[in-house]
Amino acid sequence: MRKLLMVLVLCGFTSCSLFESTEKKTQKLVEKELLEIDWTDVDDYPLFSDCDELLSKEIQKQCFEEKLLLHLSADLQEFQLTSETEIKDVVFLDFRIENDGAITIINIENKEIFGSQMEKFEDKVAKSLKSLPRIEPALKRGIPVSAKFRIPIFLNSK
Template identity: 45%
Template structure:
């Protein structure tokens, strides 16, 4: 009987260590899992209503980009830009799709000639992005996340038109 009580006491003392080790092991597993997540990639790209959420990631991205360009083109048709000289330039628009689906311009890289010839260009782009339909945000493990994109835009103008 004495041996049985001694063995039970011994196992009770060891079981306390097993509980703390379980917590430590769980914490280590969580940390390893977080380190293993690629935070620069999303599980699902932002999607406009016309895009299929069950499509592959490549198809989702293509659909997002195609719909974005179509909406932006339609929005920019309302504006007439004029310049004093022929102009050919590429503008890089960095924008963020927020967790709410709102599009925010982060940065716009363009050359000084474009800025001098069409000073209202930046405001027109920002207004156009804000007026288009909101996409569903990107998802990472089922949670809406912010995602950043770079859109190259080729600008070609003819003198006075």
């Protein structure tokens, strides 16, 4: 009788998870899965309509960067930076492509080299980004997500 009681007590302790609700089990699985996701990387990069979404992640990234840089460089060629001294420097543009495809400028680093022309430059960059063709947002596990980017803008005034 005593052995039977011990077996029943041991079975009771080991089978507690059998009585756990499916909600709690699901919640534990979701929490475990969230911990395993690499949130610093996306599964698919933002894409312009003429970039192929079926290609590899690296080729998607390359297509996105090429289209973006071609557009920005063409627009910024028109910006005339006037300076008494020759300027050869780099400005970094930090921006985010939101989960709906909208673009938000986060920061322009090293912008003090523009002096009084800074507002004109910021306006030109903002207009250039807004005039980009429609961008499909980055995807993480099939869900549109925001993604931050940083691009260098090389300045050369003579």
